[in-house]
Amino acid sequence: xxxxxxxxxxxxxxxxxxxxxxxxxxxxxxxxxxxxxxxxxxxxxxxxxxxxxxxxxxxxxxxxxxxxxxxxxxxxxxxxxxxxxxxxxxxxxxxxxxxxxxxxxxxxxxxxxxxx
Numbered sequence: 001x002x003x004x005x006x007x008x009x010x011x012x013x014x015x016x017x018x019x020x021x022x023x024x025x026x027x028x029x030x031x032x033x034x035x036x037x038x039x040x041x042x043x044x045x046x047x048x049x050x051x052x053x054x055x056x057x058x059x060x061x062x063x064x065x066x067x068x069x070x071x072x073x074x075x076x077x078x079x080x081x082x083x084x085x086x087x088x089x090x091x092x093x094x095x096x097x098x099x100x101x102x103x104x105x106x107x108x109x110x111x112x113x114x115x116x
Contacts, residue, residue: 042079046088054087056094059101065092069105 046054056062065073065080065088072092075085095101102108 044079044081044084046084047081051084054084054091056091056098057100059095062088062092062095062101066101068108070102070108 054062065078067073072089075082078085078088080088092101096103
């Protein structure tokens with residue numbers, strides 16, 4: 001069973017064939033579109049301070065890189081470079097092992113670090 005030519009759809013869909021040229025939406029015309037705004041990349045605070053090794057005993061500094069749920073912040077959020085982010089993660093894990101920093105949000109509440 002084949003369908004007659006009058007019932008077949010156009011190759012582009014129900015509205016007909018696709019146009020060969022479609023104007024870009026971010027052309028900045030009167031539609032108010034424009035390009036997306038991206039924040040400028042932050043400089044790594046460890047690189048600015050010329051830190052060679054991140055010390056696990058400096059838990060006040062390490063605590064800045066933990067979220068309220070005691071998770072390590074990602075690079076895109078903290079602004080650290082790749083090298084220092086790896087060193088930071090190792091230092092945080094060492095500080096957690098020695099109970100200087102919390103593992104979970106429950107530990108944040110029990111250690112009294114929530115208000116800091």
